[in-house]
Amino acid sequence: MEFETVIGLEVHVELATKTKIFCGCSTAFGAAPNVNTCPVCTGMPGSLPVLNKKVLEYAIAVGLATNCSITQYSKFDRKNYFYPDNPQNYQISQLYLPICRNGHVDIETEAGIKSIGIHEIHMEEDAGKLIHDEWEDTSLVDYNRSGVPLIEIVSEPDMRSADEVLKYLDKLRMTIAYLGASDCKLQEGSMRADVNLSVRPVGSPEYGTRTEMKNLNSFKAIRRAIEGERARQIELISEGKQVIQETRHWDDNKEYSYAMRSKEDAQDYRYFPDPDLVPIHVSDELIESIRKAQPEMAEQKQKRYVSEFGLPEYDSEQITSEKPLADLFEKTTEICNNPKKVSNWIMGETMRLIKERKLDAKDLKISPKNLAELIDITEAGEINSSVAKEVFEKIFDEDISPKEYVKNNNLGNVSDEGELERIIKEVIEENPKSVEDYRAGKKKAMGFLVGQTMKKTGGKAEPGKVNGILNKLL
Amino acid sequence: MDISTLSAKELGDCLFNKEISVKEVLDYTYKTIEEKDKDINAFVSLCKEEAYERGSVIQEMIDRGERLSPFMGVPIAIKDNMCTKGIKTTCCSKILENFVPNYNATAVEKVLDAGLIVVGKTNMDEFAMGSTNETSFYGPAKNPHDLEHVTGGSSGGSCAAVAAGEVKLALGSDTGGSIRQPSAYCGTVGFKPTYGTVSRYGLIAYASSLDQIGPIAGNVTDTALLLEIISGTDEKDSTSVKRDEYDFSSVLDMDVKGMRIGIPNDYISHGLNDEIKEKINETAEKLKAAGAEVTNFDLGLLDYVVPAYYVIACAEASSNLERFDGVKYGFRADNYEDLHTMYKRSRTKGFGKEVKSRIMLGSFVLSSGYYDAYYLKALKTKALIKKAFDDAFKNYDLILSPVAPSTAPKLGESLSDPIKMYLSDIYTVSVNLCSLPSISVPVGKSKEGLPIGVQFIGDCFGEKNCLRAASMMSNGEA
Structure with missing residues (x-):
């Protein structure tokens, strides 16, 4: 049986704003732990988020560049889950009314131009970073990254191969970089892609059970992970086994993935509109001004x-x-x-x-x-x-x-014609044999004479000019 | 000078005219607290050192002839759910027992900028969840009018401190009646302004879409002046609004002639205590005599307000209180094997029973499969309630209503029957669901000697109407 691979991507892009999404802290990378923090991005009691307008503008710009419709009444929602890198134990994200919807980007494939659908783009905050100290048997948390703005670009399951995925990612990367909205570096984590993949017999109208692959830090890793996961699923099906809907972690060194969590232990995030933030009204004027400013x-x-x-x-x-x-x-x-x-x-x-x-x-x-x-x-x-x-x-x-x-540095060509002529005359005198050859019709000799002239001038003569003078003198 | 008989405004004038010094006022305040608070338990922490330090700075300014506000040098108490830099802020919960914020709430900052002196933090129901102040980790505050009775809640400590004369001014917060109901029980004036009038930055959230900070004082004038100090738009709070003006006190001398005041029929029939009903009628007569048109009307939906309120408030609370996890600050359980047990034990031991109930209720109504049936339905109900009030305000400038169905219950009577306790919020929660302003003013006492209050509910931004009627009523009383 021949199988078709069906792939959809969730791409997180860190936006290039100077300050965080909900507070005035710097987004600069590489500061000492917890330096770029305040009550808001450390989830102190009583602190409140305020939306950074630049984040909204970047998200709209990316949406327009990917042919999305902009949601003019948009809201932030809370995604509730407990983890220490998430200081409030909820992430402010968008579920019900994401800022951009129904877009597409075109990629070039061997079969011609193919349109990859974009389901939605939403804005959200990044989490902090946990550092596990094996020696002390403790974990430490750095909230510098907490509140760094992200957009998540969710594609439709429109891709059928690793090639298409890489073309799509490259197209996104280039588009977003052109907008100045992010530098989109996979290696540095400013662009992160999760791959949702399933396989189905060619011609089947229904999708197979999909898995989600995380931890893909380079284009090469993405290609290998896709190929590996395709093979794994086909093998399971060929053996009469079932593909389990789960999240898998790709280990690129071992070229192998392992299950992180299955659908059964999927958390209930209890999404609801964040009452600390007011709904976002995007005016026609704002959309137009962003459209006009698109490069x-x-x-x-x-x-x-x-x-x-x-x-x-x-x-x-x-x-x-x-x-x-x-x-x-x-x-x-x-x-x-x-x-x-x-x-x-x-x-x-x-x-x-x-x-x-x-x-x-x-x-x-x-x-x-x-x-x-x-x-x-x-x-x-x-x-x-x-x-x-x-x-x-x-x-x-x-x-x-x-x-x-x-x-x-005295690197200019010998431009004085008299001086050049004097040098060339010397060359002629020193190389009678070649002169003779040339006159006898051996055109190659000319090249040698030009070469000798260049040597004498230390490479600072213009070959065309040397040619002309030689021609005249001979 | 007998400080006890002065209003906050009069005390501010005496301080400015140097008839009394800031230090003398602070000495008096702490002495009064020392005498009375053993019984009343209005304060959960005092900040003497900071108060005297700030006091001497303020005194120097007064000596130079500067005046920051009418209340310069006047002591104020702050409900313990507002962050005070360097001063413990616990929400009267074990989980924040040792939490010292590194920043001030905007309302606290404004109070300090106006030259008031924060003398301590007041008792409250744990995380403002409760109607009696009995869910406090530090034990209940007691009603100064009768120590066997509750203060009401959740801003029970703030109201009791004012009622007992320990301070003349306090800040409270009101999510479903938490300023107005204890004010009615303790005989103070409490004002819950239009949502967004006072910044919520630094107020430890119970239910973000309903919480609002407001002033508590011994009379309407002091209340209005304190509201002028704490109100204002704040770029740190997205939900704060920019009002055209923040003048509230200019209407205090105005009469109520021609004001259209409505009394919702179902608000005075639904199991309302007879003495309170009597006071509502008396109030209506006084207002009529002063030239207002007072009529009864049907507002409707009263049976739905409490369920809608508890679903929405608990849903938000379940998420707002997730940050208290033992990781970053506050209480962490001693014994745990891993992250999960640390979360579980810290939260199990750190939160009280009522808080845990509400977190569970809120988590339930937001769960997948129940969201539409409970949370979304509550939001739709809220919209209907709002529409009913909008319609009412087409015909009325103000709504006159009871604050609570009874006077302050006895200590220990309420928590055993939570449904009954929740239902006692029936007259106050709509105001929060609809973002309206409402002031609670004392209008007399019951035969038992317990205070009775009524509330004047205005349309959004209609604080001045509330104050006109309230000021007329209290002038009559005084």
């Missing part, structure tokens, strides 16, 4: 770069994969009006150095002005390509002015 998304940029700048599709896709790269491309092109060269610098050296230096595109230091200047002086023949690469690296690291750097 051009990767997909549109990709198409535009091809049509407006004549970039190859591949290049366009690469450059738009990260918004900072696209921004650099657009701003630099505006200055130097040489899109193809700008694109080459970004796809080549920029991406190479980002990788080599293990950086993030958003940490780029290069200013469009300096990159444009580098392109201009290279095009004008003031420096040659190997010098240009050296200068670029300096711009990449320190954002120096290329003109000044070239001047200070």
Whole structure:
């Protein structure tokens, strides 16, 4: 029997607000334990939550970018469960009236464009972190993360393979990063995906029993977990056993998952509207102002770069994969009006150095002005390509002015024609054999003579010019 | 000078005119508490050191001619469910027995900013759950008019402290009558303002959608002035409202001429004590004589108010009280094997019986499968009750009603029959369900010598109407 995999995702995204969702504490990562806390995010008696408006705006922005309808009368609900990382013993979330509903994102598959439905997006608070001290046999709690804003994006069970899941996640990641709503890093936990998966015989109209897989910290882990869980479920069914509806924990080192809790011990969260927060009325004006402020998304940029700048599709896709790269491309092109060269610098050296230096595109230091200047002086023949690469690296690291750097380090091409002619004359005199060969019709000899000239100038002559002078003299 | 006969406003004037010093007032206050509180048990903790320290700062300001409010230098008692920085705040529960907040409730902050001096924290039903003050971990406060009777609750300590003359001003909180009912039992004036008028920040929540802080005093003027001090919009409380104005005292000299006042028929027929019914009639006559139009009307739905209230209040309470788990602060049981037993034992030992009952009731009505049948139905009932009041306020400026079906019961009579105790909230809970303002004023005493109060219920933001009628009534009494 052939099986089809049915997958839906629950994606948690940590929003990039400066302060927490219900209080004024910083969301900064890496502070000493419990430094970024106050009575509200530690659940002190009598404290009350107040919604950070930026969280609402980001959630709406993500909703609009994923074609959702925005719930104009939305509410927060309490999800009640006891755990020490959750200081109130309830999490403020949204169940009954989530802020966004009924959206979709399109992904490219081998069979063409496929639309993945989004059931809802809701806002909620993150929990703190428990640290277990094995030596002392105690547990400690750090509430710095308690109250950090999250959105949870719940997809429809529309995906059929790990490939589709990864495409969907990448699409979400790129969209949300373009909006500036989050940096969406799986490894650092600012984006977390839980995979709901079931299998069914191909052609079956009914869904099989699904499991939920947690602890997936990378795209690779997600792929392996999906493949592993698919195989596990098919094996169970083939053996005549039942798939149990349960939550499973993926151990990526062992490439194995184990059951955390079954549906039977699923808790009753006793959701009800949080009486400490007032209903959220989202006005048409707010939605419109957020819609207007939406940046051009990767997909549109990709198409535009091809049509407006004549970039190859591949290049366009690469450059738009990260918004900072696209921004650099657009701003630099505006200055130097040489899109193809700008694109080459970004796809080549920029991406190479980002990788080599293990950086993030958003940490780029290069200013469009300096990159444009580098392109201009290279095009004008003031420096040659190997010098240009050296200068670029300096711009990449320190954002120096290329003109000044070239001047200070005497890296410019020999531009004085008389001087160049004098050098070339020397080369001719020193290499009579080659001159003879050339005159006898061996065109290859020209290359050798150009090479010798470059050597004499320490690489600072423009090959085109050298060619011209040689031609004239010979 | 005989401090005991002064109102809070008069005492404030004497302090400002330096006829008496803040220290003398504090000495008097603590001496009175020492004498009387052995019997009354109105206070669960005193903060003498902080009070004298603050007192000397306030005295210096007075000496410089500064005046922060009419009550500058006047002592005040705070119900023990409002956070006071550095001063124990227990909700009269074992589970918070040793809890010292690191911040002030907004209402407390406002009282301090106005130059009042917090002298101590007052007794209450545990987590404000109770109508007699008998569920307090520290034992019941006793009615100063007769020590064998309860003070009412849950703000029993605050009302008893004012009634006994230990302080002239106190803050209480009212979730289903917790300011008004003990005020009626103790003969004080208690005002539950429109929901959102006073910030709830720092008030340890019982039922968030119903809780409201309000003033308790010996007369209507002091009550109105104290409300002016504690009210105001607060960015720390999403449910606080921004009112057009926070003036409440300007109407105190106005008469009630032309005011339309309604008495709901079912509020005076339903097993109401005859003496109280008599007082309602007397009150109606006085108001008529003063030029108000007083008529009876049918409000309806009275049988549904108590069930709707207890379902909603307990549902919210079950969630609000989850944070008391022995992990972060408060009581933690000594012996436990794991997290689960730590939670279980700390909460089992930390909460009293009434609180546990309400947590269980609330958890039940929110459980999956029962949510629609109980919690949602209660919300729908609440909406119907609200509609009935909205309709009434199309015809009336105020509603006159009893506060409780009887005068203060004897100690030990109520807890054994919780349903009966819950039903005694029948006249007060609608006000909370509908976010309305209501003031309880004393109108005399029973033959037994126990105080009787009536309440004036206004439409939302109709505090001034409540105060006009209340002030007329109390002027008549004085």
